[in-house]
Amino acid sequence: xxxxxxxxxxxxxxxxxxxxxxxxxxxxxxxxxxxxxxxxxxxxxxxxxxxxxxxxxxxxxxxxxxxxxxxxxxxxxxxxxxxxxxxxxxxxxxxxxxxxxxxxxxxxxxxxxxxxxxxxxxxxxxxxxxxxxxxxxxxxxxxxxxxxxxxxxxxxxxxxxxxxxxxxxxxxxxxxxxxxxxxxxxxxxxxxxxxxxxxxxxxxxxxxxxxxxxxxxxxxxxxxxxxxxxxxxxxxxxxxxxxxxxxxxxxxxxxxxxxxxxxxxxxxxxxxxxxxxxxxxxx
Ligand SMILES: [Zn+2]
Numbered sequence: 001x002x003x004x005x006x007x008x009x010x011x012x013x014x015x016x017x018x019x020x021x022x023x024x025x026x027x028x029x030x031x032x033x034x035x036x037x038x039x040x041x042x043x044x045x046x047x048x049x050x051x052x053x054x055x056x057x058x059x060x061x062x063x064x065x066x067x068x069x070x071x072x073x074x075x076x077x078x079x080x081x082x083x084x085x086x087x088x089x090x091x092x093x094x095x096x097x098x099x100x101x102x103x104x105x106x107x108x109x110x111x112x113x114x115x116x117x118x119x120x121x122x123x124x125x126x127x128x129x130x131x132x133x134x135x136x137x138x139x140x141x142x143x144x145x146x147x148x149x150x151x152x153x154x155x156x157x158x159x160x161x162x163x164x165x166x167x168x169x170x171x172x173x174x175x176x177x178x179x180x181x182x183x184x185x186x187x188x189x190x191x192x193x194x195x196x197x198x199x200x201x202x203x204x205x206x207x208x209x210x211x212x213x214x215x216x217x218x219x220x221x222x223x224x225x226x227x228x229x230x231x232x233x234x235x236x237x238x239x240x241x242x243x244x245x246x247x248x249x250x251x252x253x254x255x256x257x258x259x260x261x262x263x264x265x266x267x268x269x270x271x272x273x274x275x276x277x278x279x280x281x282x283x
Contacts, residue, residue, distance in 0.1 A: 033104025144212030156222030
């Protein structure tokens with residue numbers, strides 16, 4: 001049974017596509033990166049979640065509010081052409097824009113190179129996109145918007161039910177369907193953090209974990225299944241502790257747990273796909 005861990009791409013990506021398609025895909029990845037960087041800056045919790053506000057507003061300079069000309073909105077090219085400064089007020093433009101565009105380009109090419117033109121590539125790229133947005137929103141504002149969180153669930157359930165996206169030996173071992181794999185994954189992820197939070201609230205009278213984190217871990221569970229959640233949480237907690245030690249001086253009380261859960265999920269995928277540490281783990 002082919003899944004994202006054992007999928008082998010027999011013919012190389014280059015032999016599957018022609019130059020025109022490579023250019024087209026590159027432009028697509030760059031544009032999505034450009035859209036994502038804008039989206040992250042527009043999804044601040046203070047701004048109302050109106051579709052018109054998010055999707056159809058003309059991009060303007062954060063400093064002088066002047067509209068950005070169309071040519072300067074071209075991914076990376078626009079940034080380089082303006083030498084990283086707003087043409088009107090000369091204020092530096094955030095490096096976050098071109099960096100995100102470059103990351104989306106590289107990740108897109110890497111995914112399609114690894115999985116070819118396949119449904120797995122599309123799913124992985126979509127999941128990466130949602131993860132990227134949630135990662136930075138949680139890191140910056142401790143904010144995990146519900147629609148994005150729910151889209152992870154949709155990707156998890158549809159991916160596993162229709163394409164065995166990340167269904168592993170858990171399915172054979174427990175003799176369950178892909179639907180149950182996703183469902184049990186969701187329930188385990190959601191209820192684990194819910195229980196931890198309930199215990200915390202019992203002793204401290206306040207919530208220790210945000211509700212968005214429950215859904216996020218549940219969503220990741222719906223993609224990679226219940227048994228993966230232990231390692232994901234372990235890695236998330238380890239990264240969170242390291243971050244906390246470094247950030248302690250800034251007197252930041254709250255930890256962006258969601259961001260670390262996402263990093264844990266991505267690390268888990270890499271470890272399983274490329275069989276890292278296989279010599280160290282006796283399973
Ligand atoms: Zn400006």
